[in-house]
Structure formats: C-alpha cells, structure tokens
Amino acid sequence: MKEFLLPYGKETLKADIEEEHLAGVLLSELHSYKAPKSGAELVQDALEHPIGSPRLCDIAVGKKKIVVISSDHTRPVPSHIIMPLLLAEIRKGNPDAEITILISTGLHRGTKKEELESKFGKEITDKETIVVHDCDDKDNMVYIGKLPSGGNIILNRLAVEADLLVAEGFIEPHFFAGFSGGRKSVLPGVASRETVMYNHNSAFIADPHARTGVIEGNPIHNDMLYAARAARLDFIINVVIDPKHDPIFAVAGDCDLAHRVGREFLASKCQVDAVPADIVISTNGGYPLDQNMYQSVKGMTAAEATVKEGGVIIMLSKADDGHGGKSFHETFRDEKDLNRMMQTFLDRKPEETIIDQWQSQIFARLLLKATVIFVSSCDGQLVEDLHMVPAHSIEEAMEKAKAIVKKEDYQVTVIPDGVSVIVKE
Known part of the structure; x- marks a missing residue:
C-alpha cells in the first residue's frame, strides 16, 4: 500500500493506493x-x-508617480517578503516618490482589508x-489602443498614467496562458472587463497552443505581452514558490526577458510525462x-492530460467558498448537454464572450473526456449542478470511481499538486 x-x-487528506493499481505519481521537482x-x-x-533592464533604483530616479501592481487574495504570492524589498529598492533611488500599490484583481472580487494585512503585513497595509x-469602474479606465487580436486595450488609469509601472508576482504553470506572472499583471490584472473577456474568447481558448x-x-499570451508593453510595464519582480509558498527562485527586470528566465527554470523542475490511467487523483x-x-x-486540467478517455478524475478541493462564479455555476446548472454547450461557446464572437466562459469551456472540454468526482465541503446538489459526482472523502470517491470504470485491473495516477505540474501528453 502506498500512502x-x-x-x-489548510489540511491534508490521506490516500492509500494499492501498489498493483498505482500507475505513477506526477510530482513537480519543486517539492524537493x-x-x-x-x-x-x-x-x-x-x-x-x-x-534586460537597469536596476529599479536607477529607473526610479526623477519619477514622481510610481505604481506597483500586486497580485490579489487568490494568489499565494509571498508579498510579505517581496514588497518591503521592492519598496526599499524604489526609495533607494527616489526617497520622495509617490508610490501606489495597485491590487490586480482582474475580474475577481475586491480584496478585503484583512486579506491585504495577511498578504503584506500590517505595517505596509497601514x-x-x-x-x-x-x-x-469605467471612470478609472483608459483606452490606449488595440490588441493584436483586435480587442480594445482598456486599463486602470493609475497604471496608464504612472511615470513608472512595476509589478510583483509569481510564476506557475497556467492552464491557458502557459504560465502566470510577468505580463499577466497588466492583462488581465488591471484591465477592464471588456478587454479581459475579449482576450479570453472561445477561439483562443480552443487553440491547441493555449x-x-x-x-x-499562444494567442492569449501574445495579446497579454502586447498589452504589458503598451502599458509601459517597466520592471517586474517575479518568484517561483515551493509548496509552502516560499520563494525558491527569483527574477527581476524586463517584463518579458526576466519572465522567460523564470519560466525556463520552472519548466525544468515541473514538466512531467503523462502516465495514462483509468483513475487520476489531483488537487x-x-x-x-x-x-x-x-x-x-x-x-483538473493536469488530470485531463493523463486520464484515459472515459476515465475518472478525482479532484480534491475543499472549496469553502462554493462555486466561485455565478455565471460559471448557472451555465452548467441550466445546460445538461455538454456538446451543445461547447458549440454555443465556439459560435460566439470574441466581443460576445460572456463572464466565466473560458473556464466553462475548459471545464466542459475535460468533462467530455472523463467523469469528475469532486471531494469537497460543498453541498452535493451544487456539485451535481456542475455535472460532477459529489464525495466527502477519498475513500468514498475511490469506491465510486471503481464502480464507474468497472475494471478489476484499474490503474491510478496521483498528482499531489495539479497546479504545479506541466503534464506533457
């Protein structure tokens, strides 16, 4: 038995898999x-x-309005480590700079004060x-041009009007942008709803490079990088983190060149070969x-890349906040035919993209390949609304999975951290 x-x-669940049924473990080297x-x-x-850039303290000389873009509450960026050093670097070159920290929520809800304190610490927050x-907030948005794909670039006024625009963030595998970090601080980070939704259109999401x-x-990345350049994102500091969310690698400088070095390091540590299996457990x-x-x-997309057609994905996610997106929930609750749902997405023009469509499209794609058993704290009806099978323990999920695959010699692949691996099919 393998444990x-x-x-x-904020806890762990124990999974016991009999060794004769264990096909493989897809684990990022970041864990070791x-x-x-x-x-x-x-x-x-x-x-x-x-x-690819001078030091930030040198760039900051003579600049009056400096804006530092920072990730929001949904990202485990160790800002309590990064931000004090970043601010000190700016003030080393310009002690009197007017610095604004701009929280890049994208389309997420606003970050609360207690979440800011948890992220930065009380001193910076105060x-x-x-x-x-x-x-x-249209009054605080500015149009600055067109994306290569044709969409409007509409960004937060503070970012556009800054004399110096800087961003902190982290780099992890991203399921349609390739990698997080770098240029994503601008788009979707501080972009208007219109701009984000155009960038996340169904044709781009369906592109095999996304x-x-x-x-x-990757057409999504191309638009994002163009928007960052158009906004004059002058300098980034990005980190790669371990499972405890501590930095293990850091890059700074040009928003593209520094990001490349960071993602090359990350890919060297977290790219794994798929191990096809009937049942895949992911988190x-x-x-x-x-x-x-x-x-x-x-x-789930990490599991999608290695589960066999018609197999089962067991997804572990506490999901205390429920569905996380009203439109996302309603899309699946109100449409039972996944093929018809997918065609509806693909028929939409970029400017007609609706909220959460990209997530729904990717989710529908993987549901068309495999059954998802969702281990969570969620109400069973909510899980079923999203076309998944509810479970409240790994043991319950495994019993349901075995009943679905109907094989005595079923094989299981375990992905301890599905967002930290790049699964090569």
Whole structure:
C-alpha cells in the first residue's frame, strides 16, 4: 500500500493506493528542490541583478508617480517578503516618490482589508497607499489602443498614467496562458472587463497552443505581452514558490526577458510525462487555490492530460467558498448537454464572450473526456449542478470511481499538486 498526504484547504487528506493499481505519481521537482538562499536573499539578489533592464533604483530616479501592481487574495504570492524589498529598492533611488500599490484583481472580487494585512503585513497595509482594481469602474479606465487580436486595450488609469509601472508576482504553470506572472499583471490584472473577456474568447481558448506550459504560438499570451508593453510595464519582480509558498527562485527586470528566465527554470523542475490511467487523483495545491470550484478547474486540467478517455478524475478541493462564479455555476446548472454547450461557446464572437466562459469551456472540454468526482465541503446538489459526482472523502470517491470504470485491473495516477505540474501528453 502506498500512502499519499494530499493538500486539501489548510489540511491534508490521506490516500492509500494499492501498489498493483498505482500507475505513477506526477510530482513537480519543486517539492524537493532546495534553494541555495532564503527567499528574501533570492529576491534581493534578483533586484540587484535585473535581466534586460537597469536596476529599479536607477529607473526610479526623477519619477514622481510610481505604481506597483500586486497580485490579489487568490494568489499565494509571498508579498510579505517581496514588497518591503521592492519598496526599499524604489526609495533607494527616489526617497520622495509617490508610490501606489495597485491590487490586480482582474475580474475577481475586491480584496478585503484583512486579506491585504495577511498578504503584506500590517505595517505596509497601514502606511502605504493601496488601491484595489475594479474592472467595472469605467471612470478609472483608459483606452490606449488595440490588441493584436483586435480587442480594445482598456486599463486602470493609475497604471496608464504612472511615470513608472512595476509589478510583483509569481510564476506557475497556467492552464491557458502557459504560465502566470510577468505580463499577466497588466492583462488581465488591471484591465477592464471588456478587454479581459475579449482576450479570453472561445477561439483562443480552443487553440491547441493555449495550454499549460505553452508560450510559442499562444494567442492569449501574445495579446497579454502586447498589452504589458503598451502599458509601459517597466520592471517586474517575479518568484517561483515551493509548496509552502516560499520563494525558491527569483527574477527581476524586463517584463518579458526576466519572465522567460523564470519560466525556463520552472519548466525544468515541473514538466512531467503523462502516465495514462483509468483513475487520476489531483488537487489544486490546497489553500488559497482551492477556495472554490471555479479555480479548481486548473488542477483538473493536469488530470485531463493523463486520464484515459472515459476515465475518472478525482479532484480534491475543499472549496469553502462554493462555486466561485455565478455565471460559471448557472451555465452548467441550466445546460445538461455538454456538446451543445461547447458549440454555443465556439459560435460566439470574441466581443460576445460572456463572464466565466473560458473556464466553462475548459471545464466542459475535460468533462467530455472523463467523469469528475469532486471531494469537497460543498453541498452535493451544487456539485451535481456542475455535472460532477459529489464525495466527502477519498475513500468514498475511490469506491465510486471503481464502480464507474468497472475494471478489476484499474490503474491510478496521483498528482499531489495539479497546479504545479506541466503534464506533457
């Protein structure tokens, strides 16, 4: 018997898999990688040795309005480590700079004060000017041109009017943008709803290059990078984190060149070959990424890449916040035919994209390949609304999975952290 302790909210769940049924374990090397220095030292080194850019303290000289884009409450960015060093670097070159921290919520809800304190610490929250982006606040949006795909680039006024635009973030595999971090701080981070929804259109989501770990030929990435350049994103500091959310690698400098170095490091540690199986167990890496069902689709896509056609994905996600998206929930609750749903998405023009369509499209794609058993704290009816099978323990989920695959010699692949791996099919 092989025992696995799998992240679930702020806890772990134990899975016992008989060795004769275990096909493989897809585990990122990030789980065992030992950084040569502390997280703070890595960040400081990156700031002192930027890639494709002068040091930030030198760029900041003479700049009046400086805006630092920071990720929101849904991302486990170790801002309590990064932000103090980043602010010190700016003030080293410009002690009198007017600095605004702009929280890049994208289309998410606004970040609450207690979440800001948890993210930055009380000192920064109390002393610094912090503004939470609102994608629907049209009075504070500015049109600055067109995306390569034809959509309008409409961004937060603070970012557009800054004399110096900087971003902090982290780099992880992303299920349609290839990787998070870098240019994503601008689009979707501080973009208008219209701009984000155009970028996340059904044709782009359906493109075979819009996949985890893929940048070359990815139309979503291309638009995002163009928007970051158009906004004059001058400097980034991005980290790669371990399962405890501590930095193990850091890059700073040009928003594309530095990001490339970061994602190359990440890919070297977390790309794994698919191990096809009848049953695949995956997670969203625990809190904060498994707070709702919407975000949990990310961890499911890792399982999608290795589960056999007609197989079962067991997804572990505490999802204390429920579905995580009203439109996402209603789309699946109100349409029982997944093929018809998918065709509806594909027939929509980019400018007709509706809220959460991209997540729904990806979710429908994987549901058409496999049955999903969802282990969570959610009400069973809510889980069934989203075309999944509810379960409240791994043991219950495994019994249901075995009944579905109907094979004595079933095989199981375990993915302890579905958002930290790039599964190569």
